[in-house]
Amino acid sequence: MKVSVVLFTSDLRVHDHPPLRAALAAGDHVVPLFVRDDGIAAAGFAAPNREAFLRDCLADLDAALRARGGRLVLRSGDVADEVRAVAAQARADEVHVAAGESAYARSREERLRTALARDGRRLRVHEAVSTVVPPGAVTPSSGSGHFAVFTPYFRHWSRVRLRDPLPAPRTVRVPAGIDSAPLPPRAGVRGLSAGLPVGGEKAGRRRVSAWLRNGVMAYEDTHDDLPGDATSRLSAHLHFGTVSPTELVHRVREVGGPGAEGFVRQLCWRDFHRQVLAARPETASADYRPRRDRWRGEAPAGEEIRAWQEGRTGFPIVDAAMRQLLHEGWMHNRGRLLTASFLTKTLYVDWRVGARHFLAWLVDGDVANNQLNWQWAAGTGTDTRPNRVLNPVRQALRYDPNGAYVRRWVPELAALDGPSVHEPWKLPPEERAHYDYPDPIVDLAEGRDRFLRARDQRI
Structure with missing residues (x-):
């Protein structure tokens, strides 16, 4: 045998x-x-x-x-x-x-x-x-060993002929007498997010089918819509491999159209980060492109870090996203970008502080995606515009124009109508007193100026 x-x-x-x-x-x-x-x-x-x-x-x-x-x-x-x-x-x-x-x-x-x-x-x-295209399968002509910029990587990645998906086996025969520990139940885990989804291949494949029927075609127009929540929610299943990224690309391409193309591009980002990490494993904790930053850490910025972690910075869009993370173990991608920019560039706190917090809560948290996305936001990674600063108010007005996302996660402000929910500090003092919500912990202009001075840059 x-x-x-x-x-x-x-x-x-x-x-x-x-x-x-x-x-x-x-x-x-x-x-x-x-x-x-x-x-x-x-x-x-x-x-x-x-x-x-x-x-x-x-x-x-x-x-x-x-x-x-x-x-x-x-x-x-x-x-x-x-x-x-x-x-x-x-x-x-x-x-x-x-x-x-x-x-x-x-x-x-x-x-x-x-x-x-x-x-x-x-x-x-x-x-x-675990990837669509293995790290090292496509390399730049410069001979550097890996792509440091996404767009040329995506161009080469898109030309690779993918293997065909394999069907599940009909029969699996296991020899007798192999010892096994009992499977531990979910009920034994403490400290979970209240809205944590169910794991497993069956749940993952159901979500893929629903996404292909009802979501992917509109993805290009809706993926940044915070209140619409129009993303696939497949990141945890991709992280644990209950969904095959190769099979997913094949099935999405069969649907076709701008939405499918945009979604495949996002799947390519997973492979991009993995080929960076495979080539530069130290970037799990060290800057990919050092900027001589003099980051603030726990000692000088402890109170601001805790306010960011708990969703009480005084900027409703930031707080909404951080509370979503705590409640669901997941955060909308647009929320990840703006909360990471806020911590690293507006508060000028070391990106590793944020990366650790995300890994403590994200069900989809992995080294490649989490650390290298944080570095992208901090400007120490592969971003070709390392000094960009995302203004949370402008981001809120663009991606949550009527304030529905904020009202969902910051109920203290639920009585505020429309876009006024994004800037409660502008309310008349007598009205502002009715809302049990903190004032901003930083002036946006001052935070941006501190970041640029620290990097010895002017934009």
Whole structure:
């Protein structure tokens, strides 16, 4: 009997899963394995919202495998030790895993390869599982190794012929006698966002179908509409791999039109950040393009940082977005841009402070997207206009013109009609006194000037 192990990581699905299909093609039985890796918790990435969503995903993956005659094997501990032990117990010849892009994922692959080789076993790493186009598959003619600007990357990325999506297997046979820990329920996780969505491939595929029917065609015109909430809400499913990015691009392109093109462009941003991180792993914590910033940190800016985190800066659009994050474990992309700009450029606080807070709450939080989007907003990343400052009032009037988004998340101001909700400090004093809402913690012009002086720049 020929046996292979499939190590699931951030690819928690049975549809379009190259490692699973390769393992099934190689022999009679497979061991679908997930290791609750001690290294993830030690690195500080085991946030409650992601932990709860992960538990949903594992339960759903186990159910999908059982419907095909198999099951998910769950272990906890050091990933190399646990995979090696399972492979030995199953007498497996090979272990299949999806390629990762972060420094940790690459280190994990090397440790796995070394540990398995000691027993005469082989690790097979599969590309284009968590990305559409693997990092390094397209490179600039300059020979720099990776693209530092998005537009030329998108142009090259769009020309790549994608692999065809793979159907889910009909049958999965797991050898008997492989020990497994019980699946932990979501109910055991504390400190969750009240509006956290349900995880798992079944929920992800339902959301994809609904998006293709009702959302993607209008995406180009509505993706920045804060109150309309007209985005796909697929980011968490892409992060955990319950939705295949390759299959999603194929299905979106079948719909066609400007909306589909705009959405595919956003999916390309995921791959863009991953190829940057793969080439420059240090950018998870260090500036991609240093600007000689003298960032403010916890000591000088502690009160302002806490006001930003809690959604009480006195700028309603900023506070609305930050409260959405706390309630849902998710934030609209336009909200992410303006809250990040506000923290880094208006308050002139180190982008790493904001990145840590987002990773503590975002169910879709990952190193590539979170850290490199924060760097983009801070002007230390790949943005070609590093000194741009997003004015929160102008952003609010443009993307929430009637104030519906603010009134949804800042109920203290719900009685204010129309766009006046965005500037409550302009109300007459006797009327302003009726609203239990703080005054702005910073003057926008002064904040912008401080940022530009600190960077020794003038625009």
